[in-house]
Each structure stands twice: as structure tokens, then as C-alpha cells.
Amino acid sequence: MLLFRSEEHAKAWSQRRGLPMGALMSPQQQWDLARIWYADRMSPDWRRRTPAEAEEVFATVGFTGAFWKLTRP
Amino acid sequence: MDRSQGVDQAVRVEVYRLFVELGRAPVPAEIAHALDLRQDAVEDALRRLATDHALVLAPGTPYIWMANPFSAIPTPFSVEVGGRAFFGNCIWDAMGVVAMLGGSGRVRTWCPDCLDPMEVAVSDGHLTSEGGVVHYAVAAAHWWDDIGFN
Numbered sequence: 753m754l755l756f757r758s759e760e761h762a763k764a765w766s767q768r769r770g771l772p773m774g775a776l777m778s779p780q781q782q783w784d785l786a787r788i789w790y791a792d793r794m795s796p797d798w799r800r801r802t803p804a805e806a807e808e809v810f811a812t813v814g815f816t817g818a819f820w821k822l823t824r825p
Numbered sequence: 826m827d828r829s830q831g832v833d834q835a836v837r838v839e840v841y842r843l844f845v846e847l848g849r850a851p852v853p854a855e856i857a858h859a860l861d862l863r864q865d866a867v868e869d870a871l872r873r874l875a876t877d878h879a880l881v882l883a884p885g886t887p888y889i890w891m892a893n894p895f896s897a898i899p900t901p902f903s904v905e906v907g908g909r910a911f912f913g914n915c916i917w918d919a920m921g922v923v924a925m926l927g928g929s930g931r932v933r934t935w936c937p938d939c940l941d942p943m944e945v946a947v948s949d950g951h952l953t954s955e956g957g958v959v960h961y962a963v964a965a966a967h968w969w970d971d972i973g974f975n
Contacts, residue, residue, distance in 0.1 A: 754959070755934050755943055757958075759958050762958060779957050796834055798837075800877060820965050
């Protein structure tokens with residue numbers, strides 16, 4: 753997960769490396785995801801999210817679809 | 826919770842506490858000293874935590890590589906929070922360090938394409954910097970195939 757100057761920079765970098773374009777998000781979406789994802793990481797009660805729970809978090813910040821899928825159909 | 830789960834929980838929490846206190850990853854001896862445990866018990870716990878993807882060990886060692894969002898090694902994602910410096914494993918984790926440690930701080934990185942310096946600033950839980958786009962090359966189901974690449 754990298755921060756690029758723009759979508760064009762991400763595309764150019766991906767093409768040079770032979771990588772698929774993958775997914776893009778805004779820094780605001782990434783911040784929203786980071787806040788939710790790491791809110792309880794230092795708590796003794798933390799446990800790893802199940803695939804379904806992780807998908808729920810992704811959906812909360814607007815990410816659904818095959819790229820964000822962790823559960824099996 | 827059985828005994829090993831209790832030890833694993835205590836070790837995991839202590840890893841984070843020491844990471845914040847020291848500004849770097851603790852080694853097993855430091856965790857053992859802090860928790861009054863044997864070092865081999867701590868190393869066993871770290872291996873179980875790594876198997877569960879609760880943290881990542883440097884290959885072939887009992888030493889912490891990642892206690893997400895923290896990175897034990899320098900990365901292109903330096904984080905400043907309250908005058909303290911850390912490294913995140915990626916832009917998600919770098920922002921995660923800021924979120925986890927109070928919600929105010931800044932992340933410095935470079936655009937991988939043009940190498941221009943970039944900065945993400947957060948104040949009291951609000952993003953205050955502008956510009957940039959975050960790119961995920963690998964689909965979520967494959968993040969743990971090569972966690973170092975992600």
C-alpha cells in the first residue's frame with residue numbers, strides 16, 4: 753500500500769513493474785480505514801478479525817467487490 | 826483461555842507497550858524481563874502469534890519484523906507522533922501508527938513513481954493535508970501471501 757502523487761503516477765509505476773492496477777483510494781478513505789482497523793490493536797482484548805468482519809470494515813469505508821473479498825462464496 | 830493463550834496475550838500487549846516506550850521493537854529478552862517469563866517461553870509465544878498473523882517475525886529468527894502498524898526496520902513511511910519517531914510498514918500502517926497513538930501526527934514518504942516527497946498530516950483525528958492517492962496492488966485475499974511486499 754503506497755502513496756502516489758496521482759492516479760497517473762500509480763499507473764505509470766504499476767506498468768513499469770508489470771503489476772495490475774489494483775485498487776485506488778483517497779488519503780481520507782485510507783485514514784478512515786486506519787482509524788477503524790487499529791483502534792483496538794493495543795488492547796489486551798484485541799483479536800484478529802474474521803474474514804467477514806474485515807470485509808465489514810472495508811465496506812464501512814466504501815470498499816466492496818472482488819478486490820476486497822476475503823470470504824469464500 | 827488456557828495458559829499459552831494467556832502468555833500470548835501478555836506478550837502481545839507487552840510488545841506494543843515496549844515498542845511505544847522504546848521507539849523500536851523489543852527483543853525477546855526485554856519482553857521476558859518485563860513479564861518475568863523465561864526467554865524461551867516468550868519466543869514460543871512470539872512464534873504462535875506469528876503463526877496467527879498477530880505479528881511478523883524476521884525469517885528464521887525470534888525477532889519482531891512487524892507488529893502492525895509498527896515496522897521494526899526502516900521503511901519509506903516515517904511517522905512522527907508527539908515528538909516520537911516510528912516507521913510504518915506501508916501507508917495504511919503509517920496512518921495506523923498516528924491513529925493508534927492519539928490521532929495527531931504526520932507521515933513522510935515519497936511518491937514511488939517520481940520520488941517527490943509527500944506528507945500526510947493529521948490533527949485531532951482529522952486529515953489536514955491534501956493530495957495524493959493510495960494504491961493497493963494486491964487484492965485483499967492475497968495480502969498474507971507475501972506480507973513484506975504489501
